[in-house]
Amino acid sequence: MTRRQLKLAGASTGMIRAPGVYDGLSARVAESIGFEALYVTGYGVSFSLGHPDAGLVTYSEMVERIAVIADVTDIPLICDADTGFGGVANIRRTVRGYESAGAAAIQIEDQISPKKCGHTDGRLVAPAEEMEVRIKVAVDSRRSEHTQIIARTDARTTLGLSEAIDRAGRYAEAGADVLFIEAPESIDELVKITSNLKGPLLVNMVVRGKTPMVSARQLEEMGFAIAIYPSIGFASIAQTLAVAYRYLKEHPDAIDFPVDFYGQNEAPGALHRLAGFPEVWDLEQRFEPKR
Secondary structure (H helix, E strand, O other): OOOOOOOOOOOOOOOOOEEEEEEEHHHHHHHOOOOOOOOOOOOHHHHHHHOOOOOOOOHHHHHHHHHHHHHHHOEEEEEEOOOOOOOOHHHHHHHHHHHHOOOEEEEEEOOOOOOOOOOOOOEOOOOOOHHHHHHHHHHEEEEEEEEEEEEOOOOHHHHHHHHHHHHHHHHHHOOOOOEOOOOOOOHHHHHHHHHHHOOOOOEOOOOOOOOOOOOOOHHHHHOEEEEEEEEHHHHHHHHHHHHHHHHHOOOOOOOOOOOOOOEEEEEOOOHHHHHHHHHHHHHHHOOOOOO
């Protein structure tokens, strides 16, 4: 697979599992672990900028972050595009901009703007007909046939599961490659989704979210093609930062630091290798004059 092609069939584990990434560091760590795809999370990007996932991040900020991530990894990127950032012309720009930045799959949802995180309350959805137009424009706008368009519906929370399933079916007919019903609230609802919809399905595993956490094996047996884990990285990082900074505040000498450092049990230089220094050193060795 290349970063521009997300192959839903033939993944080594059957179902694709994609951890949430939001900057170059998180992407490098995920790549070092060996994942087959990465999910560029809007919540994570917004959080990294110091804002809640409440429609505050712009198209330009997302495209810039996708390009940063694509520059450090060739793993296929599934990218959150919120509602498409506006009308039909905005959606066309979003799809083409995301493709150029390095997206392999682009997720568009049926919330109204400003959107909210899919595992918070107070979300409102646009009429299904409006979302069908978003999907048709997205499909028509992509320059590569390999770019996957993911249609997400947030209807479950306010309108019920039956409406969400009905909408997902309509979005498939509009041309979506992958269907994503956000925030089902039980294992029974997950089963109903896969029993009532055809084609590749995506499920969102948010720690302490509205959807129960289910093992990858169970999700694959249910029939899901992709499972994303958007919060597992930034939630862990936030906790680690809190522990580290609190200790430093209370112990200015920072002796006996209680947080494990990356690569501390490996050979020296693990953090430098993760950051990409070996490539820089190799270039310097090959091209810079000896001093």
